Amino acid sequence: MIVAGIAVAALAAFVLSSVYYVLLSPVEQRALGDRVLDRGKPGPAKVVAELVRTAVVAAGFAWIADRAELLALPASLTLALVLWLAFPVVLLTGSIIWERVPWQTAAIHAGDWLLKLVLVAVVLGLLH
8 A cells, every 4th residue: 555655645746846836936936037047848858757756755755654653644744844854954955055046946945845745744644
């Protein structure tokens, strides 16, 4: 059942993330003007790559949660928050400090990571 949970979580997180960026890209554009990175429309290779990346995140989360006996809700949500703070937030704040990534862009990416991890936690928590 965990394999099905990983697949469902990965697909759902991919869809949610795609909608999230469609909605927030105009906000980033307004905030940054001509400093915003033009990501363009992703081609098929990027879509497949992002699906694979999201599946890796879901599988990694499932592995950690299973080993730590945190697959059940609400423990999986706590794990999602801890992992979000420990990895994406730390990496994204580093990108602001060291690579001059605009904080607005980093905040959008941080929100995407939080949504993904929470969704993965919920799906795996319900399907384990």
